[in-house]
Amino acid sequence: MSIIESLKQKLIKSSKKPVIVYAEGWNIDIQAAAREVYSNNTVKPLLIFRKQSEIPEGFNLPHIIIESSDLSKYSNLLYELRKAKGLTEDQAKVLVKEPNFLASLIVKSGEANGEICGIDYTTKDTLKPALQIIKTAPGAKLVTSAMILEKGDEKYVCGDCAINLYPNSEELANITKMISMFAKHTAGLDEVRTAMLSYSTVGSGAGESVDKVREAYELVKNDSELIKNNIHVFGEMQFDAAFVDKVMIKKAKGITWKHTANTFIFPNIDAGNIGYKIAQRMGGYEAIGPVLIGLALPVNDLSRGASKDDVVGLSYITGNQVLHNIE
Numbered sequence: 001m002s003i004i005e006s007l008k009q010k011l012i013k014s015s016k017k018p019v020i021v022y023a024e025g026w027n028i029d030i031q032a033a034a035r036e037v038y039s040n041n042t043v044k045p046l047l048i049f050r051k052q053s054e055i056p057e058g059f060n061l062p063h064i065i066i067e068s069s070d071l072s073k074y075s076n077l078l079y080e081l082r083k084a085k086g087l088t089e090d091q092a093k094v095l096v097k098e099p100n101f102l103a104s105l106i107v108k109s110g111e112a113n114g115e116i117c118g119i120d121y122t123t124k125d126t127l128k129p130a131l132q133i134i135k136t137a138p139g140a141k142l143v144t145s146a147m148i149l150e151k152g153d154e155k156y157v158c159g160d161c162a163i164n165l166y167p168n169s170e171e172l173a174n175i176t177k178m179i180s181m182f183a184k185h186t187a188g189l190d191e192v193r194t195a196m197l198s199y200s201t202v203g204s205g206a207g208e209s210v211d212k213v214r215e216a217y218e219l220v221k222n223d224s225e226l227i228k229n230n231i232h233v234f235g236e237m238q239f240d241a242a243f244v245d246k247v248m249i250k251k252a253k254g255i256t257w258k259h260t261a262n263t264f265i266f267p268n269i270d271a272g273n274i275g276y277k278i279a280q281r282m283g284g285y286e287a288i289g290p291v292l293i294g295l296a297l298p299v300n301d302l303s304r305g306a307s308k309d310d311v312v313g314l315s316y317i318t319g320n321q322v323l324h325n326i327e
Helices: 003-011 028-039 072-085 089-095 099-108 123-135 169-185 209-221 223-229 239-243 244-250 269-281 310-324
Strands: 019-022 046-051 064-066 114-117 144-151 154-159 191-195 230-235 262-266 287-292 300-301
Touching: 003 209, 019 099, 019 310, 028 310, 046 099, 046 154, 064 310, 072 089, 072 099, 072 123, 099 114, 099 123, 099 154, 114 123, 123 223, 123 287, 144 169, 144 269, 154 169, 154 269, 169 191, 169 209, 169 223, 169 230, 169 262, 169 287, 191 209, 191 239, 209 223, 209 230, 230 262, 239 244, 269 287, 269 310, 287 300, 287 310, 300 310
Parallel strands: 019 046, 019 114, 046 064, 114 300, 154 262, 191 230, 191 262
Antiparallel strands: 144 154, 144 287
C-alpha cells in the first residue's frame, strides 16, 4: 500500500475529521481536490474565495468570500498578535483580506486544524503569515520541510528542499531530527534509517561542508528521542553509500544498519531541491510536498506546478499531521 493510500485509510477510520482551510479556493485543482477529500470522508475542506465571481456554479462546499464577509474578528486577532511588532489596526484590516493571511488566522482561531497554500502563492508568501500568526511549535528551533518520494514499493523521505538555505551544523542536526520524526510518525516508515548526505563518506573527503555535516551528526547521533523511536542516523555519507548495499558495506565502516537508508538529509537547499527533482523527473518518483515541519499547527506548501492529485495527497498528509498532534 502506498504512503498516501495508508494515510487516506487512517483518516477514513478516524472518528476525528480534520478541518483544512485552502487559501486559494479559486484554483480549479484546489476545487477538484476539495470535492474528492470531502466525498471520501477524510478531511473537511474550507475554501477561501476573494470574490463571488470566483465561485463556480453549483459549488456547495464550505467556503468564505472575502469581499462580502465581516472579517473584523480576524483583523482584531491579527492586530493583537502583531501590535508589539508595530502593526496598526488599519494595516491589520488590509492584511486580513489577503487569502494567505486569512487562512493562517482561521487556523490560529481554531476554526480549522490545518492549512494548505502555495498553488498560486510562493513558498515565501505561504510561510511568512504562518510564522507570524501560527508561529513555531513549542521547543522547535526552526521550521524545515520534507518531501516524500514514492515509486511502486519504494518509499523515501528527504529534506530540507525548500526552507533553510545553508543551515549550520546545529540547524542541520535539528533538521535531521525533525525530518526523521516526520518519516516515522507521519510518513509511516517502520524503521527509519537516516543518511546525512555529503560528498564524503566517513572522512573520505575534506572541506567546510563535510565538517558541517560531521559536526551535525555528532550533535544528533545520541539523541534520546530518536533512539526511543528506533530511528537510526549515520553521517557523513555519499549518496551511493547510503543507497547501494555493496557501496554502503565497503565505504560506511561501522554502520549497523541491515538495509540502506530510506531518509536522506541534504547539506543545503541547493542539493535538496536539485536532488529531489532529479529523482522526480529522471527517476520517475512521485514527489509529494514540501511538507512543513516545526509549526505549532500544520501548514503545508504546494508547488505552483501541483496537480489535483498533489493537492489530495498533501491534504491527507496535513490531516494526519493534525491527528498526530491530537494523539
